[in-house]
Amino acid sequence: MTITDVANHAQVSTTAVSKVLRNAYGVSEAMRAKVQAAIDELGYRPHAAARAMRGRTFTIGVLLPHIRNPFFADILDGLTEQIGPAGYQAIMVQAGGTDPKEERRAVDALVDRQVDGILTIAPALAKAELEEIGGGTPTVVLGRHDRSAVYDSVLDDDEVGAELVVEHLIALGHRRIAHITQADDGRGRATALLQTIRARTYERVMTEHGLADHIALAVTSYTEEGGYEGAKRLLARTPRPTAIFAGADQAAYGTLAAVHEAGLTVPGDISVAGYDNARISRLAHISLTSVDQDGAIMGRTAGRLLLERIEGRTSAVRFSVTPTLVTRRSTAPPAGAS
């Protein structure tokens, strides 16, 4: 079932069919109707690979670090909502860990498949590599703070978000506030990575409040395992922190497990806060104080920016959402606070 079959069936040229398929300029209404009828009748669907040889694939490639973080689902929903009506389909690939090599392989897989646009979510790649990719394919980078003239950026203001958490804990009366962050791999400017911004903001706010001596960092990863491991280390300190700010909700879940396992209670002995406001964090049993960044809006915006670039925009755009703090039962004044 090819475009030639449709053309024969409708008694027109393949050009006409191609134009109807792409809603291109220069087809009469009668022609359109005739061709469309033939398409419907034959149940024809264009061959994506053949299209890719010459024109568009109507595909947006999404690079996800992994599919375990429910926050990514919000982003994807927003993206799909935006690009679907324009006839685009999102395909996802998993980066597989924080190894930039693996990530590069995954993003190359998208490039090789001739996607029309790429959305990378919190990539660990060096900026130069991202620009190389952006130079060849319209690209939106989500969750990084570098400024590029080659690709668009969608990000949450992590400095605001981290500040909200630390200020909240300090206002509750906490002084020994610890933080769990994710290691960066040392390539490129670290200040571009959201975990670095969150961690530095934590240190800055602590210092501003005269709590520099109480700064305690655990460098693991934004995963449940990372949160668990980090919390175990932090809880072993003497004196023990009274609050733990995990840089991501996933890590906060691991922290909750570690606290519980140590025979301590939340928030009685330890307050815990996260970042992302994943849906599960809202559940009464977890009830995690967290920073809400609107993933759906971020996804929709990424989609819009990609469509604009595909249509020809070449100037770079940077879109930042301002996060808000959602306080729940996992944070409370420290024991002994009057």
Place this chain on the structure above:
Amino acid sequence: MTITDVANHAQVSTTAVSKVLRNAYGVSEAMRAKVQAAIDELGYRPHAAARAMRGRTFTIGVLLPHIRNPFFADILDGLTEQIGPAGYQAIMVQAGGTDPKEERRAVDALVDRQVDGILTIAPALAKAELEEIGGGTPTVVLGRHDRSAVYDSVLDDDEVGAELVVEHLIALGHRRIAHITQADDGRGRATALLQTIRARTYERVMTEHGLADHIALAVTSYTEEGGYEGAKRLLARTPRPTAIFAGADQAAYGTLAAVHEAGLTVPGDISVAGYDNARISRLAHISLTSVDQDGAIMGRTAGRLLLERIEGRTSAVRFSVTPTLVTRRSTAPPAGAS
């Protein structure tokens, strides 16, 4: 950078290059080395779309209902582990809800992109549609109980799993045990769907223990929202159930929230059990009794079966894993049990 460039650079024909690329029969060792050197030197990567026109894409398409269920991540990891070394790349598309129309659209997107194989996870499509897809592309269906001669099946023995949960609750002394299940859309034989098997097994085991009068079903969906909604309905019954078996962990999380919101405790007032043994269920704060099905093995097997089919196998294979029960703190004897 095309195959012609490589051929020119190595002073050979494009045929030779193509053969080296595909590890095809009939190239001398010297030729292979020369061509490989040119490939490496030029940093050449084959154009996937051009390949797709004639041969393989080295791509496996995965249809996911959504990316919120962490159990799917285990499956995907297993799949990647299996197909990666063979040079295959997994790409995922989201079905977007339980609407079979949406699901069909998503799977067609994979077919249009000429993937070499398709893995559908817990699809809601009619069997006839799955067979149509399987007829055109090697297909593995994960999580359905229909028997097909056209596609392979990978499943967990849901009858065993559901029985383990209900027997466990009964052994603890519960009698008023309720169940939250997912609606099916009425297409095709319902007995093919895992939610139907789990629900019917629940009814059967209850009946076998003389508890037919205590059967209480809430038909919502395997999501947090579905679990929350279903639990609210069940808790409104008089007399109230003492245990709720949610057909999936996601739904169990919603159930926990609803129970908590009703001012009741788990497991003091209500025992809660799930199915899937997602990682979060292990966390001390949730500590959900659940059924473990080994997602990694299921994913690896699906990958192996797909590669076999791509290599030419035409007979259908059915692979079933036997689940186990993991008891945690969310289930306990009912209040008033001596």
Place this chain on the structure above:
DNA sequence: GTGAAAGCGCTAACAC
């Protein structure tokens, strides 16, 4: 063992 050449299904000049 190696290479020339046809053609996969589509898009886009360009001619009519």
Place this chain on the structure above:
DNA sequence: GTGTTAGCGCTTTCAC
């Protein structure tokens, strides 16, 4: 407004 036709980069006969 419509049709003819030359490729896109690769794989695959089929000669040599």
